[in-house]
Amino acid sequence: MNAPLKLGLKQRYSLLTSGLDWTPSYQPFEKIYPYAEFEGIKIHDWSKWEDPFRLTMDAYWKFQAEKERKLYAVLDSFAQNNGQMNLSDVRYVNALKLFLTGVSPLEYQAHRGFAHVGRHVPGVGPRIAAQMQSLDELRHVQTQVHTLSHYNKFFDGFSEFRHMHDRVWYLSVPKSFFDDARTAGPFEYFIAIGFAFEYVLTNLLFVPFMSGAAYNGDLATVTFGFSAQSDESRHMTLGIEVIKFLLEQDPGNLPIVQKWVDKWFWRGHRVLGLVAMMMDYMLPKKIMSWREAWEIYFTEAGGSLFEDLARYGLKVPKYADVATAEADHLSHQNWATFYQYCHAAGFHTWLPSAEEMDWLSEKYPTTFDKYYRPRFEMWAEMEKEGKRFYNNALPQLCSVCQIPMVYTEHGDHGATSFRVSDYKGEKYHTCSDGCKDIFDGEPEKYSQAWLPVHQIFQGNCGGAGLEDVLKWYKLNLGADNLQQAGSPDQKLWDEWMAAKDKVAG
Amino acid sequence: MTIDIKTLKVEPRRNTFGHIARRLGADKPASRYEEATLDIQATDNFHYKPLWDTAHWHYDASRTAIRMQDWYVLRDPRQYYYASYNIARAGQYQATERNFDFVAKRGLLDGIEPEWRDTVGFYLLPLRHMEWAANMNSTNMCDRGYGTAVTAPCIFSAGDHLAMAQILGRVGLALDGNLGTSLQEAKTAWMEAPEWQGLRKLAEDSLVIEDWFEQMVAQNLVIDGLLYPLVYGAFDKAGQTRGGTGLSMLTEFMNDWFAEHSRWVDAVIKTAAAESAENKALLGQWCRHWLPVVKDAFAPLATRVLGAQQGAAALDEVCAALSKRAAALGLS
Numbered sequence A: 001m002n003a004p005l006k007l008g009l010k011q012r013y014s015l016l017t018s019g020l021d022w023t024p025s026y027q028p029f030e031k032i033y034p035y036a037e038f039e040g041i042k043i044h045d046w047s048k049w050e051d052p053f054r055l056t057m058d059a060y061w062k063f064q065a066e067k068e069r070k071l072y073a074v075l076d077s078f079a080q081n082n083g084q085m086n087l088s089d090v091r092y093v094n095a096l097k098l099f100l101t102g103v104s105p106l107e108y109q110a111h112r113g114f115a116h117v118g119r120h121v122p123g124v125g126p127r128i129a130a131q132m133q134s135l136d137e138l139r140h141v142q143t144q145v146h147t148l149s150h151y152n153k154f155f156d157g158f159s160e161f162r163h164m165h166d167r168v169w170y171l172s173v174p175k176s177f178f179d180d181a182r183t184a185g186p187f188e189y190f191i192a193i194g195f196a197f198e199y200v201l202t203n204l205l206f207v208p209f210m211s212g213a214a215y216n217g218d219l220a221t222v223t224f225g226f227s228a229q230s231d232e233s234r235h236m237t238l239g240i241e242v243i244k245f246l247l248e249q250d251p252g253n254l255p256i257v258q259k260w261v262d263k264w265f266w267r268g269h270r271v272l273g274l275v276a277m278m279m280d281y282m283l284p285k286k287i288m289s290w291r292e293a294w295e296i297y298f299t300e301a302g303g304s305l306f307e308d309l310a311r312y313g314l315k316v317p318k319y320a321d322v323a324t325a326e327a328d329h330l331s332h333q334n335w336a337t338f339y340q341y342c343h344a345a346g347f348h349t350w351l352p353s354a355e356e357m358d359w360l361s362e363k364y365p366t367t368f369d370k371y372y373r374p375r376f377e378m379w380a381e382m383e384k385e386g387k388r389f390y391n392n393a394l395p396q397l398c399s400v401c402q403i404p405m406v407y408t409e410h411g412d413h414g415a416t417s418f419r420v421s422d423y424k425g426e427k428y429h430t431c432s433d434g435c436k437d438i439f440d441g442e443p444e445k446y447s448q449a450w451l452p453v454h455q456i457f458q459g460n461c462g463g464a465g466l467e468d469v470l471k472w473y474k475l476n477l478g479a480d481n482l483q484q485a486g487s488p489d490q491k492l493w494d495e496w497m498a499a500k501d502k503v504a505g
Numbered sequence B: 001m002t003i004d005i006k007t008l009k010v011e012p013r014r015n016t017f018g019h020i021a022r023r024l025g026a027d028k029p030a031s032r033y034e035e036a037t038l039d040i041q042a043t044d045n046f047h048y049k050p051l052w053d054t055a056h057w058h059y060d061a062s063r064t065a066i067r068m069q070d071w072y073v074l075r076d077p078r079q080y081y082y083a084s085y086n087i088a089r090a091g092q093y094q095a096t097e098r099n100f101d102f103v104a105k106r107g108l109l110d111g112i113e114p115e116w117r118d119t120v121g122f123y124l125l126p127l128r129h130m131e132w133a134a135n136m137n138s139t140n141m142c143d144r145g146y147g148t149a150v151t152a153p154c155i156f157s158a159g160d161h162l163a164m165a166q167i168l169g170r171v172g173l174a175l176d177g178n179l180g181t182s183l184q185e186a187k188t189a190w191m192e193a194p195e196w197q198g199l200r201k202l203a204e205d206s207l208v209i210e211d212w213f214e215q216m217v218a219q220n221l222v223i224d225g226l227l228y229p230l231v232y233g234a235f236d237k238a239g240q241t242r243g244g245t246g247l248s249m250l251t252e253f254m255n256d257w258f259a260e261h262s263r264w265v266d267a268v269i270k271t272a273a274a275e276s277a278e279n280k281a282l283l284g285q286w287c288r289h290w291l292p293v294v295k296d297a298f299a300p301l302a303t304r305v306l307g308a309q310q311g312a313a314a315l316d317e318v319c320a321a322l323s324k325r326a327a328a329l330g331l332s
Ligand SMILES: [Fe+2]
Pocket: A107, A110, A136, A137, A140
């Protein structure tokens, strides 16, 4: 026999993989791929898809197993050595609560969503890539749960993360975001999550959380973050490949894709408001301000990305300019909201200290002193007088992003921003032009939204009183909620630190 | 400040998450499998009906006619979560990799009798397309299924089937000296050879099964339950006397995988059948429907490989074994 031919990686991958599909003849194509056409996307030749990874399944197992061995070794030693005691400050833990209740369930949604796409997109290459991403996203939710499981043993606010994600008012913001993507067609899902989220916005979620963890002594979270990074770079590549492929395949795809890019940019930006307040207010040791992160990861990185995509006719997402301008306000307005409503939240809040306020003044020279410092100083006075301010009025929510209507008008920061749409004789309120456009684009979808405040008024959330609702959330009253000062978390931490000092002599 | 924190007493305030504690009946330490799996899928207060299926939520227990009080009783006896799954498979594949090296180094495939070599090319390599259909079906069960306990192993299975399709591709390349011609021929056989048309029809029909639990029975119990013992058992055995030992080494992964996979499939189907008389009847009905269909689909291939008489006998044997297995799971 002749010596076997030498195969390049690309050739070998293509021999092993690309011919697996066939054109069916016993069942109609449309029955096997029933969701391939209803969105109006036209693909003429799936074989034009260049697989960016060329990862065979055995190579996938090998890389991933190696990463998991390392990650779990760190998690084990973190738990054994009570690594949580090396945190910069216990306030940091609240960022993790927000992550586990708000973000980790989205990883799970991504897992199932990519299974859907991994079954239904015609074309072997993208289908395999989506299946691997589905596996990766399962990895992310599971490693996050395992990492934060140790924190749950000591701190409040983690224990009911799954129950809360389906119910709590502010968690409907991330939940409805992903429900929206999951209920869209397979191509929109790919653009929403694979492109808009994983490619355009992911650095604004993961870099802040992971650097925040590093700055604040959280070795466990840093490790899972780094370990997920090589997965994420595959996801980003897939996201960019998909959008280019759709735009190359048919000129008619452009307006559809543009509409999705606009929608998902705005939707993602609204969800990231939670990250903004985490960076500016919740991290005891700050990395950089939200404004700075936005400049680096959206304005600069996004700018060159959209320059690159301009050759396909794709434009910078609509309202990107508004989002950029509002970056000076976002975190302050969100934190002020949580400050007022933290009796109904699963994490603690506090007022920024004098030094922190100075840091905010420096980072937000045009807005902080003018609009937000006076309010925080007033609340600080009230706290001193024993009259800590809690807002007991239920806020109206935006019908799209589901954030309370707390944002001010773009260009007029004295006025609350809100818009109204009429649909089938009902009025629907939205928080911004971005959200109103989204509502008006698919009113039958957004009119279905499970808006937490409406649901409370309708008696669907455990009862009419606030306490009934909080119990229905399985919020452990007096422990999960209220201020940081006086919380069991704080008490435990103070004891540890006192004991540490004693040991240190 | 460095201090020896080991000298501090650090008492946990709780052992596990609330939803896990409720399942364990008390707040006690939970396994990584349990914390990674139980109740992880959202269940309530969904916002929008899918544009692609307005009759259901995206997570909806009513996508199957099987009814469970609690979908999380469908546990995986292997207790796989992502890390343990990948570590297990990476380990198994190391053996496969060593076997490929060994077979190449010793030129073990050269010892296959020429006529049997053609037979192998004909029966084995087109199975990569069957694996691909199984991959899609498993992904579909993960997509449409309900509850992480049963859906997570489905995406693991999807990965397994892709790996096995690629192992078969590697066998083809080992046989044709990396030209890829054997895989092209296999695809032509898959598309055109009369012996393969029943199986290709079966594959395509399985892709459009509406009820994902029926798909679980059709794919995981019946198709897998006949395919692996027939091909990697009976066919492979026939090859032993014709120089096929090297080949058996290359496909040993499939035998190990099938034994392990069956443990999971049996646990899921047995538990679902034990839930109610209705479930039991339905599962039995699906099994009775698919068993003869799958058997008929394999018959021409068995005849081609083993001859009419022995082929029929081998098929009868694996079908009898499967019927016995189904009966042990509570399906009549
Ligand atoms: Fe992820």
